[in-house]
Amino acid sequence: MPRFSSEKDLESYRHKVAAGRAPDRRAVAVCAGTGCKAFGSAKLLPVFEAELAKASLKGKIELRATGCHGFCERGPLVLIFPAGRLYTKVKPEDVPEIVREDLAGGRVVERLLYRDPVSGKAYEKEEDIPFYMHQQRLVLKNNGLLDPASLDDYLALGGYRALAKAFAMGPEKVLEEVKKSGLRGRGGAGFWTGRKWEICRAAPGPDKVIICNADEGDPGAFMDRSVIEGNPHSVLEGMLIGAFAIGASTGCVYIRQEYPLAVERLGRAVAAAREAGLLGENILGSGFAFDLRIYRGGGAFVCGEESAMIASIEGRRGVPRRRPPYPAQSGLWGRPTNINNVETWANVPWIIDRGADWYRAIGTEKSTGTKIFSLVGKVNNTGLVEVPMGISLRQIVFDIGGGIPGGKKFKAVQTGGPSGGCLPASKLDIPVDFDTLVREGAMMGSGGMIVMDESTCMVDVARYFLNFLKFESCGNCTSCRDGLYQLHRLFTDIAEGRGSEHTLELVEELARTVKATSLCALGSTAVNPVESTLKYFREEILAHVRDRRCPAKVCKALITYTINDKCNGCTLCAKRCPQQAITGTVKKLHVIDQKKCIKCGICLDVCKQDAVWVE
Amino acid sequence: MAIRIFIDEQEVKAEPGESVLMVARRAGFDIPALCYHEAVESIGACRLCLVEVRSGARPGISTSCNMKAEDGLRISTDSPEIRRDRATNLELLLLRAPGSPVLRELAARWGVRPRLQPPPDAGIANCILCELCVRVCAALGHNALAAVGRGEKKRVGPAFGKPAEGCVGCGACLSVCPTRCIVMKDTPAARTIWGQSFEFHRCQVCGQPVITEKHRAFAIAKRGLPEDYYDVCEPCKQSQASQRFASVVW
Ligand SMILES: Cc1cc2nc3c(=O)[nH]c(=O)nc-3n(C[C@H](O)[C@H](O)[C@H](O)COP(=O)(O)O)c2cc1C
Numbered sequence: 053m054p055r056f057s058s059e060k061d062l063e064s065y066r067h068k069v070a071a072g073r074a075p076d077r078r079a080v081a082v083c084a085g086t087g088c089k090a091f092g093s094a095k096l097l098p099v100f101e102a103e104l105a106k107a108s109l110k111g112k113i114e115l116r117a118t119g120c121h122g123f124c125e126r127g128p129l130v131l132i133f134p135a136g137r138l139y140t141k142v143k144p145e146d147v148p149e150i151v152r153e154d155l156a157g158g159r160v161v162e163r164l165l166y167r168d169p170v171s172g173k174a175y176e177k178e179e180d181i182p183f184y185m186h187q188q189r190l191v192l193k194n195n196g197l198l199d200p201a202s203l204d205d206y207l208a209l210g211g212y213r214a215l216a217k218a219f220a221m222g223p224e225k226v227l228e229e230v231k232k233s234g235l236r237g238r239g240g241a242g243f244w245t246g247r248k249w250e251i252c253r254a255a256p257g258p259d260k261v262i263i264c265n266a267d268e269g270d271p272g273a274f275m276d277r278s279v280i281e282g283n284p285h286s287v288l289e290g291m292l293i294g295a296f297a298i299g300a301s302t303g304c305v306y307i308r309q310e311y312p313l314a315v316e317r318l319g320r321a322v323a324a325a326r327e328a329g330l331l332g333e334n335i336l337g338s339g340f341a342f343d344l345r346i347y348r349g350g351g352a353f354v355c356g357e358e359s360a361m362i363a364s365i366e367g368r369r370g371v372p373r374r375r376p377p378y379p380a381q382s383g384l385w386g387r388p389t390n391i392n393n394v395e396t397w398a399n400v401p402w403i404i405d406r407g408a409d410w411y412r413a414i415g416t417e418k419s420t421g422t423k424i425f426s427l428v429g430k431v432n433n434t435g436l437v438e439v440p441m442g443i444s445l446r447q448i449v450f451d452i453g454g455g456i457p458g459g460k461k462f463k464a465v466q467t468g469g470p471s472g473g474c475l476p477a478s479k480l481d482i483p484v485d486f487d488t489l490v491r492e493g494a495m496m497g498s499g500g501m502i503v504m505d506e507s508t509c510m511v512d513v514a515r516y517f518l519n520f521l522k523f524e525s526c527g528n529c530t531s532c533r534d535g536l537y538q539l540h541r542l543f544t545d546i547a548e549g550r551g552s553e554h555t556l557e558l559v560e561e562l563a564r565t566v567k568a569t570s571l572c573a574l575g576s577t578a579v580n581p582v583e584s585t586l587k588y589f590r591e592e593i594l595a596h597v598r599d600r601r602c603p604a605k606v607c608k609a610l611i612t613y614t615i616n617d618k619c620n621g622c623t624l625c626a627k628r629c630p631q632q633a634i635t636g637t638v639k640k641l642h643v644i645d646q647k648k649c650i651k652c653g654i655c656l657d658v659c660k661q662d663a664v665w666v667e
Numbered sequence: 668m669a670i671r672i673f674i675d676e677q678e679v680k681a682e683p684g685e686s687v688l689m690v691a692r693r694a695g696f697d698i699p700a701l702c703y704h705e706a707v708e709s710i711g712a713c714r715l716c717l718v719e720v721r722s723g724a725r726p727g728i729s730t731s732c733n734m735k736a737e738d739g740l741r742i743s744t745d746s747p748e749i750r751r752d753r754a755t756n757l758e759l760l761l762l763r764a765p766g767s768p769v770l771r772e773l774a775a776r777w778g779v780r781p782r783l784q785p786p787p788d789a790g791i792a793n794c795i796l797c798e799l800c801v802r803v804c805a806a807l808g809h810n811a812l813a814a815v816g817r818g819e820k821k822r823v824g825p826a827f828g829k830p831a832e833g834c835v836g837c838g839a840c841l842s843v844c845p846t847r848c849i850v851m852k853d854t855p856a857a858r859t860i861w862g863q864s865f866e867f868h869r870c871q872v873c874g875q876p877v878i879t880e881k882h883r884a885f886a887i888a889k890r891g892l893p894e895d896y897y898d899v900c901e902p903c904k905q906s907q908a909s910q911r912f913a914s915v916v917w
């Protein structure tokens with residue numbers, strides 16, 4: 053890798069790399085994201101290598117390990133270029149067939165194609181699969197196309213062109229462009245990124261710092277991880293452009309320890325950028341100097357909060373402090389500091405490269421661009437989805453997610469991570485943008501999206517999130533620490549049949565104070581799951597407290613299992629009951645001893661006669 | 668350069684950056700506060716010193732101990748919301764420290780009666796986890812105490828749960844503890860605190876304990892005091908001085 057000392061250097065090298073890569077060249081891309089790796093995708097590469105050699109295709113077909121494609125659930129994924137054909141759940145024993153049939157013979161291996169779980173229809177091309185078809189991929193666009201370990205790959209796709217352009221524009225123009233783009237922070241509150249940069253730029257103090265927030269503490273979220281794993285240079289380029297606009301010479305990436313692959317790939321990207329002169333002194337001959345360090349966090353949720361993160365980087369206990377002063381006034385090591393989320397940074401090169409007007413055209417007026425969601429729960433297609441802002445929840449859940457499995461009914465979608473809110477079916481048509489979600493009692497958060505079906509109990513859901521949040525509360529302030537503890541306890545009372553309408557009054561009173569007086573946003577947003585549940589699913593909660601009934605049949609204390617006369621006396625349930633609570637002889641009606649029953653549900657699962665009844 | 672802030676519509680002078688709580692108290696406003704001490708940095712733990720900000724870009728309820736005075740700031744110290752939230756936070760604290768006279772007095776004054784179940788004990792009965800002890804201990808240079816754990820499992824005490832090397836038995840932690848929950852026992856021979864025993868250095872005149880031996884060694888080394896500085900207790904020093912004075916005069 054040469055060291056670029058000017059934009060001209062960079063461009064001539066890019067030409068050289070691109071010239072060797074005809075757009076229609078043949079390639080096999082094996083996903084090496086964490087999800088596919090967990091399914092064993094790493095084992096595919098050596099087999100492909102051997103099989104390609106055997107078929108004398110070595111050198112004619114490029115073999116590539118790429119970042120996450122977002123459809124992890126169907127992994128390991130293999131993409132065949134230039135056709136764009138997607139094979140799912142590929143095992144090492146499938147590889148010879150792919151090489152023989154597809155690569156050598158030009159025949160599609162039907163059995164490995166994605167099949168729609170509902171219609172059964174098989175799809176050949178990745179882009180035609182409903183999961184992908186309704187997405188608009190920008191930040192994730194190049195994830196499947198490049199090898200994250202290769203700076204050449206990134207350069208061939210236009211990488212660091214935006215940086216060179218930014219240097220030519222000068223910091224003020226870059227700042228204006230980002231402001232004009234309407235970009236808002238993807239990490240939580242949706243603050244205007246350009247405005248934030250401007251405040252930090254204007255703050256007195258020569259030694260400014262920028263931080264990339266890669267703590268990603270929401271359970272089940274993995275968009276930031278996938279961006280870093282799949283396209284680490286895009287984050288670096290965004291940070292470089294931001295640092296230039298703000299006038300910062302130091303950068304930090306705060307990334308959680310539990311992301312070893314992301315840490316490794318980012319570390320490699322940083323080393324490669326340094327070697328190429330894209331980090332360090334006098335970058336591309338612009339006179340601008342910038343370098344960054346990677347800090348690994350211990351995985352505390354609260355350390356994603358900016359002031360706690362700063363404390364953690366400084367080597368103190370990760371506890372938030374009151375803002376103001378904001379990081380832009382006094383942040384890391386007392387210096388003016390600008391913090392943005394991974395996805396926010398990764399949007400920046402697009403804005404500078406294509407221009408604010410192009411970017412603004414995506415999304416809505418006040419929420420521009422795309423947003424990556426991690427779509428999980430009771431939905432047919434789970435994974436990472438990147439959609440234009442303003443798309444409806446229904447499109448995400450039904451068109452992209454393929455609806456609810458098992459013919460069950462949709463009940464709620466929880467957006468915004470643990471401190472987001474649960475929206476009911478009546479809100480399925482609202483546009484997904486920062487302000488609408490907040491108005492409806494949920495939030496964008498960093499992009500968690502959990503789909504729930506009719507078998508989900510909303511008391512149970514609220515209790516689950518409260519449990520997470522009380523556990524993750526730093527414990528510093530009374531309202532958050534003890535308020536959440538008590539809220540969780542009250543919801544446990546409701547779930548276990550000890551609740552009354554007085555319990556609900558206490559819940560509402562506590563929630564108000566926790567929201568109004570907690571020191572940081574962990575506490576003040578922690579009541580969202582409670583408040584949205586009270587707002588949209590009040591009847592269900594009342595059923596718990598008034599009638600001691602759990603309509604979704606989830607809360608164990610409020611349900612009973614009985615066996616009805618459909619029982620043909622097969623004895624299966626009695627054999628499998630871990631409590632020996634079921635009695636009955638062969639071909640006779642069985643009975644559950646309610647005193648012994650622990651409501652584990654095994655009898656319900658094993659009964660073939662549909663004779664176990666839950667009430 | 669003095670600035671002006673407005674507390675309940677009354678103009679009050681302050682230094683920029685001063686704690687709003689301190690400014691308000693100096694001007695005679697009664698704002699309850701448990702985790703505040705002007706000698707150490709505020710962490711806003713107890714959530715009782717609530718006021719309502721009525722100026723600037725972010726109006727609303729906030730704690731005053733860790734709010735810095737800025738020119739033109741307008742706050743009010745009382746409103747139905749403030750009273751409601753203070754009462755709820757007090758209730759939460761009272762569940763942790765039912766035996767604290769200060770909390771009980773506030774509860775009686777505000778008509779607060781706990782309706783909830785107490786959280787698990789923080790290891791020390793009546794501790795409200797405000798960390799004043801930790802902060803004061805650090806400010807004095809001992810660093811014998813720390814906060815550990817998250818959520819309702821948070822604890823304060825000697826770091827790693829073992830008797831702390833830095834502890835000199837000075838008792839400053841207890842002197843600032845709002846609920847007086849730290850257990851310190853003095854006998855004529857020694858002081859016991861945080862699981863350690865400290866022998867007293869005694870007054871050579873009256874024999875009363877003056878300071879723990881370990882604290883004496885720390886203070887002499889740190890502050891460069893003469894070796895015999897703690898050999899006579901303050902009362903005896905005073906009576907010695909007045910005797911000397913008398914012998915000179917008469
Ligand atoms: C409890 C808590 C956890 C947070 N966790 C994250 C996180 O994991 N990742 C993140 O980017 N922002 C997180 N944030 C938001 C950050 O404090 C900050 O607003 C954000 O990183 C700013 O970047 P942005 O403007 O690009 O969104 C969290 C905030 C709170 C209160």
Ligand code: FES
Nearest residue numbers: 700713714716732
């Ligand atoms: S005195 Fe301000 S929060 Fe305790």
